[in-house]
Amino acid sequence: MDAPTYPPTKTYSPPIAAPFEFSGSTVSANELLSVPAIKDMIFAEAPGFKLATQSPQLQTHLSNFSLFSLVDIGLLTQAQFDRLDARLRALPAGARPAL
Amino acid sequence: MSGRTQMRPDRRQFIKVGATAMLVPVALSSPLDARSVSRKGIGLGRDQRFELDWLFRRGAAEGQEATAFDDSGWRKVDLPHDWSIEDLPPGPDRLGPFDAKAESGGDTGFTIGGEGWYRKHFRFSDLPSTAQVEIFFEGISVVSDVWLNGRHLGEHVHSYTPFAYDLTPHLDRDGVNILAVRVRNIGRTSRWYAGSGIYRPVAINVLPTSARIAQWGVSAFTRRLDDASAEIDVISRLEHVDPALMLRTRLYDGSGKKVAEATSRASGEVAQTLHLAKPRPWSPASPSLYTLETSLLSNEKVIDSLDQPFGVRIVTFDPDQGMRINGERIKLRGGCVHHDNGVLGAATFADADERRVLLHKARGFNAFRSSHNPASSAFRAACDRHGMLLIEEAFDTWHFRKRANDYHLYFKDHWEDDLAALVLSARNSPSVIMWSIGNEVPERATPVGLEWSWKLANAVHRLDPTRPVTAAIHSFAGRPMVAARGTAPEGREGKLDYSSNLFLDVIGYNYKLEDIDADHALFPERVFYASESFPQNAYDYWALAERAPHMLGEFVWTSMDYIGEAGLGLAQRVPVNAPPYVPVKFPINNAYCGDIDLIGGQKPQSMWRDVVWGISPLEMTVGVPVPEGMKEHVVRQGWPQESVSWTWPDSIGKPLAVRVYSSGDRVELWLNGRKVGDRTLGPVDKMKTEIKIAYEPGTIEAIAYRQGIEIGRKTIATASTPAKVRLVPERSRIGRDRNALAFLNVDILDSAGRVMPGLQQPVTLTINGPADLIGFGAAGPRAVGSFQSHQALTFEGRALAVLRARGKPGIVRIEAQSESLLGGAATIRLE
Numbered sequence: 001m002d003a004p005t006y007p008p009t010k011t012y013s014p015p016i017a018a019p020f021e022f023s024g025s026t027v028s029a030n031e032l033l034s035v036p037a038i039k040d041m042i043f044a045e046a047p048g049f050k051l052a053t054q055s056p057q058l059q060t061h062l063s064n065f066s067l068f069s070l071v072d073i074g075l076l077t078q079a080q081f082d083r084l085d086a087r088l089r090a091l092p093a094g095a096r097p098a099l
Numbered sequence: 100m101s102g103r104t105q106m107r108p109d110r111r112q113f114i115k116v117g118a119t120a121m122l123v124p125v126a127l128s129s130p131l132d133a134r135s136v137s138r139k140g141i142g143l144g145r146d147q148r149f150e151l152d153w154l155f156r157r158g159a160a161e162g163q164e165a166t167a168f169d170d171s172g173w174r175k176v177d178l179p180h181d182w183s184i185e186d187l188p189p190g191p192d193r194l195g196p197f198d199a200k201a202e203s204g205g206d207t208g209f210t211i212g213g214e215g216w217y218r219k220h221f222r223f224s225d226l227p228s229t230a231q232v233e234i235f236f237e238g239i240s241v242v243s244d245v246w247l248n249g250r251h252l253g254e255h256v257h258s259y260t261p262f263a264y265d266l267t268p269h270l271d272r273d274g275v276n277i278l279a280v281r282v283r284n285i286g287r288t289s290r291w292y293a294g295s296g297i298y299r300p301v302a303i304n305v306l307p308t309s310a311r312i313a314q315w316g317v318s319a320f321t322r323r324l325d326d327a328s329a330e331i332d333v334i335s336r337l338e339h340v341d342p343a344l345m346l347r348t349r350l351y352d353g354s355g356k357k358v359a360e361a362t363s364r365a366s367g368e369v370a371q372t373l374h375l376a377k378p379r380p381w382s383p384a385s386p387s388l389y390t391l392e393t394s395l396l397s398n399e400k401v402i403d404s405l406d407q408p409f410g411v412r413i414v415t416f417d418p419d420q421g422m423r424i425n426g427e428r429i430k431l432r433g434g435c436v437h438h439d440n441g442v443l444g445a446a447t448f449a450d451a452d453e454r455r456v457l458l459h460k461a462r463g464f465n466a467f468r469s470s471h472n473p474a475s476s477a478f479r480a481a482c483d484r485h486g487m488l489l490i491e492e493a494f495d496t497w498h499f500r501k502r503a504n505d506y507h508l509y510f511k512d513h514w515e516d517d518l519a520a521l522v523l524s525a526r527n528s529p530s531v532i533m534w535s536i537g538n539e540v541p542e543r544a545t546p547v548g549l550e551w552s553w554k555l556a557n558a559v560h561r562l563d564p565t566r567p568v569t570a571a572i573h574s575f576a577g578r579p580m581v582a583a584r585g586t587a588p589e590g591r592e593g594k595l596d597y598s599s600n601l602f603l604d605v606i607g608y609n610y611k612l613e614d615i616d617a618d619h620a621l622f623p624e625r626v627f628y629a630s631e632s633f634p635q636n637a638y639d640y641w642a643l644a645e646r647a648p649h650m651l652g653e654f655v656w657t658s659m660d661y662i663g664e665a666g667l668g669l670a671q672r673v674p675v676n677a678p679p680y681v682p683v684k685f686p687i688n689n690a691y692c693g694d695i696d697l698i699g700g701q702k703p704q705s706m707w708r709d710v711v712w713g714i715s716p717l718e719m720t721v722g723v724p725v726p727e728g729m730k731e732h733v734v735r736q737g738w739p740q741e742s743v744s745w746t747w748p749d750s751i752g753k754p755l756a757v758r759v760y761s762s763g764d765r766v767e768l769w770l771n772g773r774k775v776g777d778r779t780l781g782p783v784d785k786m787k788t789e790i791k792i793a794y795e796p797g798t799i800e801a802i803a804y805r806q807g808i809e810i811g812r813k814t815i816a817t818a819s820t821p822a823k824v825r826l827v828p829e830r831s832r833i834g835r836d837r838n839a840l841a842f843l844n845v846d847i848l849d850s851a852g853r854v855m856p857g858l859q860q861p862v863t864l865t866i867n868g869p870a871d872l873i874g875f876g877a878a879g880p881r882a883v884g885s886f887q888s889h890q891a892l893t894f895e896g897r898a899l900a901v902l903r904a905r906g907k908p909g910i911v912r913i914e915a916q917s918e919s920l921l922g923g924a925a926t927i928r929l930e
Binding site: 001002003004005006007008009010011012013014015016017018020026027028029057060061063064065066068069072073074099 | 320321322323324325413414415416425426499500501539541542543544545546548549550553554557558560561564565566567568573574575577578579580581582583584585586587588589595598601604610679
């Protein structure tokens, strides 16, 4: 058998985003919170999450969490996520974060 | 560091120059240096240990690097050394080295860093005028500066990567040389216990001329393998050579027989191929090692040489076959490990690292993820020898911090050098199967993070194109993207993937069990493994791994307890109306999430894993009773409090939860000869069941059956009162060199020889003979005092003592006393 190799590539170009459905599962919490209106909506629904975002440690990681994944770590309940997700999906394109 | 040298760290390598070997002794220079006795001369050669007779002082002060600085009041230490595990001056809320007010809090287990200084006095006699001298540090925690004779040689900022300085330009060839090292561990530098000081080995290379094999300059790779032969490509980087020199590469088998050789004219980079007949491949089941010898010759005389262990193996990854080693499918049964050695702190001893590897092997593990930093060379060498697979991880942070003073401060300026140090120093180890470029990196899916993901992966591929790149991805993996032409890894051009995974060859998911199948369905060419998993999910991960070829296996967080991340996995007892979040407070100082406890014992989750992994058909534990008015708060990273104990004098008549773990389809429970429980087990039970029975002292027995045939039986008997202390050395003979360690298990037994569960008993040790006690403690989640005192409290009736040989042969006698108990004794021979 021959060993595989993993050669380097020459240059970097930014990857190309594929079409996706905007929702609470497909956007990071950081991206959502960058839009003041969305931020207010999320914090109004989940004041516990609002409190948690004051933690510098969580702030650092917000780009690695979607609202859906926050349910998994207990910062949102499933019910909170379901309501927020429905409202996010209903947002017009102009109200969404620039991605 | 040379693998062979590591296995016998006292052996020096002498190089023949001309017709004779030249010994260049290091000697005392003056009465001022009487404390700095180098016990052995340093000759020409590589990897000569330089760890004895350093001087140490904790604390900052001006001028401590100066040659004339008066260090007469400093303490003598032999490296490796970690001052964070040393006892603090007594004070309120202090227990040994643990301080409730430690700046890093539970992150580092309430230990304290600060600033420390090391100095070493040495000189050479008759050093050839052309000789080149280099000092090699394998690891200093955290930020270090090194001076030679008052001249600053450099700063190093990554706690876990090796580095070297050329001493030659500043060496006093005729007089006393002073090496000074300042180490700073200031602020919140780590999310786990890192230790402080020169905690990994130090060595000196003395080469006769400037012509040399470059540091980590040899790479060897099995390009082709079948039963009859193997072809091994070797690329050697050389420095300051001219074409008159020759490079000779040899391969020796385990018996020392030369089995392949190639000789070429020397140049900056020499490519050779070794043709090996009838290879003995390396694999977890059969970790056969060769020795790769690289020699630089001048007129047929060796002027530089280094040996490395080498394993002939080919590792492949694909979604249809999973991971294969030499064509055989192997699933990863892995554990994430931090680097500390428990009661020894971060101090890296080959014996301690090997012990950890063997403890894991005994529990059925076959792989480690070195979290979140490069492993020591000793740990890696132990993995090579014992057939354990290893993911080496470079970084826990890139540009964004996880803690105020962590490596993010230095990443931008130092990532390339530190990544190179990791990859180049470890690339010839057969155990290393993947390079991880980061753990849960905060910015990984941002546009800037994506470019850095490519940059890091690409840098690794340039340094070592023979192994895949991975990373540990948690939570949100990003949105689907396509890597641009020329940017995508080979074979992945135009293919869709989540942004975090785009530039990874193998995808590691932290706690994303449900996403593995789902994401494989979206991206069917990808292979995945669980880079971190909860112990409570062991069955589900193993079931997935067994079923799905694209699932390579798991690495549990963690396979062994560690100091720091205090209470991460601890199940606490709290009032019934307590809120769901339970803070962790001093003196909890141990993460307490591991399968194996801090001193090497097996914890209840490990017993379930033994059953899941097929090591045992049956195990039994008992839930530790919860006091009235309280509830048990079990966290995802942990496990309920359980004990292998049927000694509950305060629970007579009360229901106790007996937890039976079995691969059988039926289990019976018997108490004092009466059947008290009978359960069938199906897939939904995941090999565990709980039977509540009213406690009465005596003997409880579980019997497991499969299709009517008994497959296992376990018994736990009520212990009586503590009667004696038992001391059992793990090895009765060890080496005599300064880095040889002896581990002794200290148990409190009743009169029938049963370990006393739940017992915290003070035990005092007396040591007579040529060894020092360097660690003594137990595995509990809470700090109770020193790890370096001759007295320790047992936890669950057990403790561990660690002795370090003083460097001479002899017999060491250890006695253990505990009030009102019969004492114990043991002897260890140092050879």
